[in-house]
Amino acid sequence: MALKKDKQKVLGEVFDEARVRSFLNVPARPDVNQDYDILEKAYRGMKAENFETFVNFFKEEGRDLNAKNPAGQTFLQVISEHKLAADYIDILKSAGAKY
Numbered sequence: 001m002a003l004k005k006d007k008q009k010v011l012g013e014v015f016d017e018a019r020v021r022s023f024l025n026v027p028a029r030p031d032v033n034q035d036y037d038i039l040e041k042a043y044r045g046m047k048a049e050n051f052e053t054f055v056n057f058f059k060e061e062g063r064d065l066n067a068k069n070p071a072g073q074t075f076l077q078v079i080s081e082h083k084l085a086a087d088y089i090d091i092l093k094s095a096g097a098k099y
Contacts (some may be wrong), residue, residue, distance in 0.1 A: 007046055010078065012091070015046060015047070015050040016065055020053050020057065021054075021057055023038060023046070024038060024057060024063075026038055031070060032065075032069060032070060033069065035058075035063045035064040035065075036068060036069050036074075038058070039065070039067070042055075042058075043085075043088055048087035048091065054056070055091055055092065055095045059095055059096075065097050066097060076089065076092045076098065079092075
């Protein structure tokens with residue numbers, strides 16, 4: 001994903017517990033299942049180690065790892081097509097996500 005010239009990637013951002021948990025409260029797009037959208041935003045914004053912590057918090061809140069996007073796909077199905085998603089896929093599968 002290329003960043004716009006007026007945007008800078010934040011390097012070395014600290015993902016403490018509060019920061020990781022904050023992704024649970026990110027507003028979802030109106031046309032997308034909230035749990036699916038939150039998973040996607042966390043995936044795009046976190047390293048795998050932080051994403052694993054996030055998934056644990058996500059499950060603790062009783063959220064749905066198998067929520068579907070408007071095309072009827074789970075998040076695991078979508079990222080299974082991403083070249084660099086192996087660690088994230090393993091995290092989701094270990095947490096109980098299904099294809």
